[in-house]
Amino acid sequence: MKILLVIDVQEKYLNYYDADLLPRINAKIAAANSTGTHVFYIRNIGIHGDDGSYALAKDLLIVSDYIYEKKFPSAFTNDSFVKELKIQNVTELEIIGVDGNSCIKKTCLDAANAGYKVTLNLQCTATRNEKIFEKTLNELRNAGVIITV
Structure with a gap:
């Protein structure tokens, strides 16, 4: 089964993109939901835990109750997830969200290392440093992550 994994699409980060x-x-x-693909959400709560920020x-489309928190970059640090x-x-993850050089990268690598088929959708992924992101994309490709646009 394939899921769509939405990472760190949070109010505090959106102004950077x-x-x-x-x-x-x-x-x-919406497209994933209309085809019956489960949508999972991950939100960063910071190393000290959620302080409300x-x-x-607020305008993110929420179509499921699969919402998980993480304190560290990879979604795979959440045991419940x-x-x-x-x-x-689940055998396949399509990953979208922010930031491509940090939480997206680490989650993609951990998913690939765990044996999942991983696709990173660049249409719906953003990064704050495009120059570093080129190196990140090469690292992800080398790990077996499929990059789509």
Whole structure:
């Protein structure tokens, strides 16, 4: 089974990225939901825990209750998330969100290392440093991550 994994689309981060990012992400979520693909959400709560400023973006389309928190870059640091992937027999993840050089990168690498088929959708992924992101993309490709545009 394939899921769409939406990472760190949070109010506190969106100002760093293109204003069209959220509408593209919402369109991808709507398309996935319309085909029956489960949508999972991950939100960063910071190393010290949620202080209220880590809310998901207020205009983010939420179509499921699969919402998980993380304190560290990789979504795979949340045991409940990892357990739910197994329960749902997930074999493939399409990953979107922010930031491409940090949480997206680490989650993609951990997913690939765990044996999942991983696709990174660049239409719905953003990064704050494009120059570093080129190196990140090469590292992801070398790890077996499929990059789509």
